[in-house]
Amino acid sequence: DSMQPDATTTAVCGYCSTGCGLRVHMKDGEAVGLTPETKYPVNMGMACPKGWEALRVLESSDRATVPLLRGLDGQTREVSWDRALQFFTSRFKGIQKTHGKDSVAFLSTGQIACEEMAFLGALAKFGMGMLHGDGNTRQCMATAVTAYKESFGFDAPPYTYEDFEASDCLVFVGSNLCVGHPILWERVLRNRNQPQIIVLDPRRTETAMAATQHLQLLPKSDLALLYAITQHIIVAGLVDQQFVAEHTSGYEQLRQHVAAFTPDAVADQTGISAAEIRRAAETIGRAGAASLWWTMGVNQSYEGTRTAQAIINIALLTGNIGRPGTGANSVTGQCNAMGSRLWSNTTNLFGHHRFEDPQHRQKIADCLNIDPQLIPQQNGWSYDRIMEGVRKGEIRGLWVVATNPAHSWIEQGDARELLDRLDFLVVQDMYHSTETARHADLLLPAAGWGEKEGTFINSERRYMLHKRVKKAPGQALADFQIFRAIAHYWGVGEMFSQWTDPQAVFRIMQAASAGTWCDITGIEDFQHIDRQRGIQWPWSADSAADGPPATQRRLFADGHFAHPDGRARLIVDDLTPLPERPDEYFPFFLLTGRGTVSQWHTQTRTSKSPVLRKLYPQQPYVEIHPYDAGRLNIQHGDQVAVASRRGRVTVTAFVTPTVARGQAFMPMHYEVTNQLTLRHFDPYSKQPSYKDCAVSLQPA
Numbered sequence: 001d002s003m004q005p006d007a008t009t010t011a012v013c014g015y016c017s018t019g020c021g022l023r024v025h026m027k028d029g030e031a032v033g034l035t036p037e038t039k040y041p042v043n044m045g046m047a048c049p050k051g052w053e054a055l056r057v058l059e060s061s062d063r064a065t066v067p068l069l070r071g072l073d074g075q076t077r078e079v080s081w082d083r084a085l086q087f088f089t090s091r092f093k094g095i096q097k098t099h100g101k102d103s104v105a106f107l108s109t110g111q112i113a114c115e116e117m118a119f120l121g122a123l124a125k126f127g128m129g130m131l132h133g134d135g136n137t138r139q140c141m142a143t144a145v146t147a148y149k150e151s152f153g154f155d156a157p158p159y160t161y162e163d164f165e166a167s168d169c170l171v172f173v174g175s176n177l178c179v180g181h182p183i184l185w186e187r188v189l190r191n192r193n194q195p196q197i198i199v200l201d202p203r204r205t206e207t208a209m210a211a212t213q214h215l216q217l218l219p220k221s222d223l224a225l226l227y228a229i230t231q232h233i234i235v236a237g238l239v240d241q242q243f244v245a246e247h248t249s250g251y252e253q254l255r256q257h258v259a260a261f262t263p264d265a266v267a268d269q270t271g272i273s274a275a276e277i278r279r280a281a282e283t284i285g286r287a288g289a290a291s292l293w294w295t296m297g298v299n300q301s302y303e304g305t306r307t308a309q310a311i312i313n314i315a316l317l318t319g320n321i322g323r324p325g326t327g328a329n330s331v332t333g334q335c336n337a338m339g340s341r342l343w344s345n346t347t348n349l350f351g352h353h354r355f356e357d358p359q360h361r362q363k364i365a366d367c368l369n370i371d372p373q374l375i376p377q378q379n380g381w382s383y384d385r386i387m388e389g390v391r392k393g394e395i396r397g398l399w400v401v402a403t404n405p406a407h408s409w410i411e412q413g414d415a416r417e418l419l420d421r422l423d424f425l426v427v428q429d430m431y432h433s434t435e436t437a438r439h440a441d442l443l444l445p446a447a448g449w450g451e452k453e454g455t456f457i458n459s460e461r462r463y464m465l466h467k468r469v470k471k472a473p474g475q476a477l478a479d480f481q482i483f484r485a486i487a488h489y490w491g492v493g494e495m496f497s498q499w500t501d502p503q504a505v506f507r508i509m510q511a512a513s514a515g516t517w518c519d520i521t522g523i524e525d526f527q528h529i530d531r532q533r534g535i536q537w538p539w540s541a542d543s544a545a546d547g548p549p550a551t552q553r554r555l556f557a558d559g560h561f562a563h564p565d566g567r568a569r570l571i572v573d574d575l576t577p578l579p580e581r582p583d584e585y586f587p588f589f590l591l592t593g594r595g596t597v598s599q600w601h602t603q604t605r606t607s608k609s610p611v612l613r614k615l616y617p618q619q620p621y622v623e624i625h626p627y628d629a630g631r632l633n634i635q636h637g638d639q640v641a642v643a644s645r646r647g648r649v650t651v652t653a654f655v656t657p658t659v660a661r662g663q664a665f666m667p668m669h670y671e672v673t674n675q676l677t678l679r680h681f682d683p684y685s686k687q688p689s690y691k692d693c694a695v696s697l698q699p700a
Ligand code: SF4
Pocket: 013, 014, 015, 016, 017, 018, 019, 020, 043, 046, 047, 048, 049, 050, 051, 052, 181, 182, 183, 184
């Protein structure tokens, strides 16, 4: 009875980009439990185990509760916030004085609220004079951003979740939605059209097992396969000629480019028979409403941007955009990946404005009430370039906020070595135990989800509210409060005098969004977002004049795209050779990806819940096909050495036919996996290509 709730409030989950609504049950102003929201238009009463366990992971004993500073003896000691922020300021200012302002950079995250991202981006770039900063969204969404911008003219995922239920053909490319986005998969299961489900994946994933057609292609042959599907759509007369003529450009060039990719020509290269390719193309081309969905199998690839655009091309050619059940749809990863795309002030000036454009700089300067001279006139470096900057001695100080590069960055041995080269590394995190925090010279203890308030934007462009339902432990502060305090210590408090709380920053963001494709000037305040159970962008003051926002909205219903001529671009390119082919020394192709629904990224949070830990293997493992296991004399459960040219790790064998012969799969959540991966990137998005490198397998 002592735990009997006396009040209930709502909040949105803070793990993945699905954005499930939760009811949080309170006792004396503190959360004591939660249940999924039955009326939330996203999840309708459902939540995955991570959401159910969201409160538990706040109580872990390795929470960072006081600032920690590393002394000359290499030991960390507790210090006051005052001392920590004095040190933060004097060290970073000292580095900037000696090596130039651009020698200090920041790495941000898709895990904090939009208002916090905006604060960090403005503080670092306009207040502290940094040019370079990027987010961990480079590891997850950069490819989709680049693809959409070039194809549509704006980074605009066009769909709404209702499309999962309204399609009569769903195509999943490099997406194990069933495990990565389990509640969205539930939406697929609610589809009453008996839809065709086509899955392109080298692994027989849970999603592939539920498909009506699984194209189990050879790794990294997706671009060739998508071009062959396109070629057959054209020759079979399944192109929506009117839509293509009225709303796209580049059709003739595309037609010529894909002409060589006949299903027969790519059969060997992709491992898919010509008949299967034709069948998939005709299923898509003949569907009344086809939707195409992609996640990390596409984004985390050295030719990811062109692959995403090949998916977009198919939707455009078949007129599958802007109607219920259609779209070329990137499903984002983190709870606020899209917030980072719009508001982190890294790749773009706020709200997808351009640093290079003087009018854009003037507009943002006016919104923020600052001198436009403070706004850099060029884009900063992407994550990979920042890491190279560390190698070259150009970056000497780094401020890492709520992300874990010592685990998650590609080719981990190299990443850790680079972190250790820094003159000063600041880590701002909920936990003092992350792999990155262990390298920190200064650790700033941060409040987590549930201990502060702000907005997230989910995959379908929905602004949602998360709330403070618990007190942060010890002296941990909301990231928002940390940024405010740093502004003061740095001597730029005046510049941020209006940035008093998240809602005040939201109003600045609204002003910055005016007149753009992501205009949110019609949102009244946080309560409005809460009342409406989330509001999808755009929602301008003009549209608001006609009444409240519909629960589900999609983009491009009028066929008008964001390029100046209003047309979407059909973009094609040559294939890129595999960066590292399996050979006699490293004969296996290593795939990486999500393991189970109960793990999240580097397990910083999920490993803290006993319930979640019961739901996945505690030891890292590698999936091996029974044929290969037999050949190598490896039994299920044996210890196996997995080696690449970068490292050698020992993990447990999981013998299963879900991987094809000659391939191996390791979940990304375990620390060992990125010791093996190969550091290479998509040339346009600069996203790391995590899912292809050559390894050897041996009994350990
Ligand atoms: Fe929903 Fe994702 Fe949270 Fe699970 S992790 S409850 S799917 S938002």
